[in-house]
Amino acid sequence: MNQPMLEIKNLHAGVEGKQILKGVDLTINAGEVHAVMGPNGSGKSTLAAVLAGREGYEVTEGQVLYCGKDLLEMDPEERAREGVFLAFQYPVEIPGVNTTYFLKAALNEIRKHKGESELDAMEFLSLVKEKMKILHLPEDCLKRSVNDGFSGGEKKRNEIFQMAVLEPKLAILDETDSGLDIDALKVVSEGVNKLKRLDNAQFVITHYQRLLNYIIPDYVHVLFDGRVVKSGGKELALELEERGYESLMSHELQPA
Amino acid sequence: MSTATETIEGLVRQEYKYGFYTDVEVDAAPPGLNEDIIRLISRKKNEPDWLTEWRLKAYRHWLTLKEPTWLKVRHEPIDYQSIVYYSAPKKKSDGPRSLEEVDPKLIETYEKLGIPLKERERLAGVAVDAVFDSVSVATTFRETLAAKGIVFCSFSEAVREHPDLVRKYLGMVVPYTDNFFASLNSAVFTDGSFCYIPKGVRCPMELSTYFRINAANTGQFERTLIVAEEGAHVSYLEGCTAPMRDENQLHAAVVELIALDRAEIKYSTVQNWYPGDENGRGGIYNFVTKRGLCKGRNSKISWTQVETGSAITWKYPSCVLQGENSVGEFYSVAVTNNYQQADTGTKMVHIGKNTRSTIISKGIAAGHGQNSYRGLVQVRPGAMNARNFSQCDSLLIGNKCGAHTFPYIEVKNKTSSVEHEATTSKIGEDQIFYCNQRGIATQDAVNMIVNGFCKEVFKELPMEFAVEAQKLLGVSLEGSVG
Ligand SMILES: Nc1ncnc2c1ncn2[C@@H]1O[C@H](COP(=O)(O)OP(=O)(O)O)[C@@H](O)[C@H]1O
Ligand SMILES: [Mg+2]
Numbered sequence: 018m019n020q021p022m023l024e025i026k027n028l029h030a031g032v033e034g035k036q037i038l039k040g041v042d043l044t045i046n047a048g049e050v051h052a053v054m055g056p057n058g059s060g061k062s063t064l065a066a067v068l069a070g071r072e073g074y075e076v077t078e079g080q081v082l083y084c085g086k087d088l089l090e091m092d093p094e095e096r097a098r099e100g101v102f103l104a105f106q107y108p109v110e111i112p113g114v115n116t117t118y119f120l121k122a123a124l125n126e127i128r129k130h131k132g133e134s135e136l137d138a139m140e141f142l143s144l145v146k147e148k149m150k151i152l153h154l155p156e157d158c159l160k161r162s163v164n165d166g167f168s169g170g171e172k173k174r175n176e177i178f179q180m181a182v183l184e185p186k187l188a189i190l191d192e193t194d195s196g197l198d199i200d201a202l203k204v205v206s207e208g209v210n211k212l213k214r215l216d217n218a219q220f221v222i223t224h225y226q227r228l229l230n231y232i233i234p235d236y237v238h239v240l241f242d243g244r245v246v247k248s249g250g251k252e253l254a255l256e257l258e259e260r261g262y263e264s265l266m267s268h269e270l271q272p273a
Numbered sequence: 274m275s276t277a278t279e280t281i282e283g284l285v286r287q288e289y290k291y292g293f294y295t296d297v298e299v300d301a302a303p304p305g306l307n308e309d310i311i312r313l314i315s316r317k318k319n320e321p322d323w324l325t326e327w328r329l330k331a332y333r334h335w336l337t338l339k340e341p342t343w344l345k346v347r348h349e350p351i352d353y354q355s356i357v358y359y360s361a362p363k364k365k366s367d368g369p370r371s372l373e374e375v376d377p378k379l380i381e382t383y384e385k386l387g388i389p390l391k392e393r394e395r396l397a398g399v400a401v402d403a404v405f406d407s408v409s410v411a412t413t414f415r416e417t418l419a420a421k422g423i424v425f426c427s428f429s430e431a432v433r434e435h436p437d438l439v440r441k442y443l444g445m446v447v448p449y450t451d452n453f454f455a456s457l458n459s460a461v462f463t464d465g466s467f468c469y470i471p472k473g474v475r476c477p478m479e480l481s482t483y484f485r486i487n488a489a490n491t492g493q494f495e496r497t498l499i500v501a502e503e504g505a506h507v508s509y510l511e512g513c514t515a516p517m518r519d520e521n522q523l524h525a526a527v528v529e530l531i532a533l534d535r536a537e538i539k540y541s542t543v544q545n546w547y548p549g550d551e552n553g554r555g556g557i558y559n560f561v562t563k564r565g566l567c568k569g570r571n572s573k574i575s576w577t578q579v580e581t582g583s584a585i586t587w588k589y590p591s592c593v594l595q596g597e598n599s600v601g602e603f604y605s606v607a608v609t610n611n612y613q614q615a616d617t618g619t620k621m622v623h624i625g626k627n628t629r630s631t632i633i634s635k636g637i638a639a640g641h642g643q644n645s646y647r648g649l650v651q652v653r654p655g656a657m658n659a660r661n662f663s664q665c666d667s668l669l670i671g672n673k674c675g676a677h678t679f680p681y682i683e684v685k686n687k688t689s690s691v692e693h694e695a696t697t698s699k700i701g702e703d704q705i706f707y708c709n710q711r712g713i714a715t716q717d718a719v720n721m722i723v724n725g726f727c728k729e730v731f732k733e734l735p736m737e738f739a740v741e742a743q744k745l746l747g748v749s750l751e752g753s754v755g
Contacts, residue, residue: 069710093709093710094709094712094714094715096710097709097710097711097712098712102710103710105707105710108707109704109706109707111704111707111722112725113724113725113728114721114722114725118721122713122721123708123711124712126711126713127712130712163707183711
């Protein structure tokens with residue numbers, strides 16, 4: 018069982034012929050929380066999109082193993098059913114599709130995939146009630162269409178709520194902190210922390226150190242221009258906060 | 274991606290499951306249209322002279338008309354002389370028709386279509402009139418209905434058994450001069466259903482007609498007439514299918530509804546005629562005139578349609594709101610996939626005081642489909658305080674399809690109010706990906722979004738059919754995203 022949950026090896030990827038990831042290496046084990054930090058445009062969301070299997074992103078080199086399996090071979094829905102969850106930086110609105118209905122369909126797809134029985138409406142509802150408490154999500158969000166007319170904060174909370182219900186093995190959170198005020202940030206971070214277990218991993222993408230005051234990472238990686246240029250413990254985040262990306266980079270890129 | 278693409282392709286191939294043909298002996302007229310053919314149809318049905326004359330007048334009028342060209346649809350010219358206007362499965366005897374005498378092949382056909390006609394297997398609470406090409410082959414639950422004074426039978430039978438009612442109401446709402454296809458229908462109509470709900474009676478079950486086109490080169494020209502007397506209520510549903518063929522086939526029906534004081538008629542359609550193949554070959558031309566007259570005060574007519582089939586759909590189920598306080602409603606879902614074309618909508622004609630109408634139209638276009646909403650809201654000078662609300666939403670799937678909205682509003686009374694809202698949206702790749710990322714496959718995601726889009730209309734359908742309609746929609750859109 019010492020197999021890593023996620024192994025990214027020399028990953029090169031781009032979109033529309035533009036090279037964005039230029040050789041990313043990263044290993045995540047079960048039970049760990051990893052943070053990826055980097056300035057805007059460094060490729061953080063691209064990395065998340067490639068891991069989730071978004072169409073249009075082309076992998077030109079390297080490989081990604083998820084629990085030992087070739088992740089890049091799988092359809093996006095298969096990755097999801099295998100336990101890869103992406104909390105979107107910009108959650109998508111789906112008018113007309115009820116949030117509860119949507120989430121029940123998603124959970125049952127995952128359960129079917131695992132060979133478990135599907136939950137009926139009553140069973141699902143009691144599960145949902147329990148998970149709502151973790152996120153302090155207003156009940157009427159569930160009655161509305163998926164993200165339709167949600168405030169920025171509600172959308173982000175809804176992402177983590179879905180994560181709570183779907184219980185992924187690998188959760189990738191793309192700038193879940195952006196657009197949240199400090200109170201909402203605390204609620205969301207608490208939620209994420211409660212979902213941490215020995216058999217799952219969290220991959221937290223953020224631009225600001227602020228989030229890492231609440232979600233304490235085991236490892237911090239700095240992504241710059243499509244490469245991980247520095248990795249370290251949680252103190253690296255503070256260092257970045259103090260000195261900024263630029264100074265770190267100029268220091269880093271200077272030949273020894 | 275390859276596995277997803279394969280399954281989608283597999284689904285496209287299995288698309289139209291009603292495309293089979295039943296081999297039965299038929300009694301058919303030669304192709305072509307002239308006064309002799311019309312007399313032949315009338316004679317086959319033992320019709321009274323007044324009806325033969327009515328047909329001939331319609332035919333002579335039709336000869337003066339040209340096919341309408343204002344539609345936003347394209348098709349090869351129709352050769353009206355190559356169509357067979359009468360085709361009926363041969364009867365085993367001439368006596369009164371009971372189910373025992375119906376050819377077992379026909380009963381089997383309807384069973385395959387999910388419409389059991391045999392006593393013990395009948396759909397609970399739904400009376401069915403089964404029309405096969407030009408004739409009605411069976412009507413169920415007649416005795417139960419007759420006990421309440423309700424007449425539910427084939428049109429031909431109504432002409433024989435209730436000639437006064439038919440003569441009084443035939444053409445009252447859609448006169449034989451109404452339009453090109455209505456005139457043609459008036460001349461050559463063969464069968465259809467007739468319902469009469471007497472004063473104060475609430476029909477205890479859903480009434481339905483299931484239309485099946487079977488024979489090749491045959492047009493289906495049915496005529497349905499529903500009359501609800503004072504305070505009567507009825508809910509009626511029609512369904513339709515046809516075999517898969519490379520040639521186009523013409524279906525030109527007329528439906529007339531008449532609601533007297535406080536009467537309510539709810540008319541639902543699930544239209545699933547053969548739509549043609551993925552290259553646009555074959556399919557039914559569905560050119561239909563449907564109109565309801567709210568003749569009495571406080572009467573109500575509600576149309577709900579789910580249009581998934583046909584190569585071309587041309588229909589505008591309408592309400593003439595004559596009685597004071599009368600209500601007209603139109604709820605529509607129209608789907609065009611592959612090369613299907615639809616030009617559909619409604620007319621709400623406000624004549625009486627305090628008349629109200631609601632229009633909810635949901636157009637879905639996928640593939641190379643073209644979907645037009647065309648609607649008229651007309652408020653006549655005497656229609657004090659008339660109210661209309663219209664909402665026309667279009668949903669696009671892919672980039673090769675089109676959605677168009679043509680609302681016409683004519684208001685001649687200042688105390689009235691007319692509201693029109695329209696939206697166009699597209700199922701975005703980001704929405705599909707979001708669903709995929711939660712474990713939901715693409716086709717399921719599309720169905721989920723489409724069903725959400727149509728929810729307001731589906732909730733108007735009788736329960737038993739709402740589920741069917743949802744499934745049908747799923748099948749119609751299979752392969753629409755790849
Ligand atoms: N779909 C796209 N088409 C073209 N360029 C893109 C696309 N997505 C991202 N990029 C570019 O790739 C770079 C990395 O973007 P992104 O991964 O979103 O960065 P981050 O999330 O770190 O801010 C940026 O320069 C961005 O403009
Ligand atoms: Mg980003």
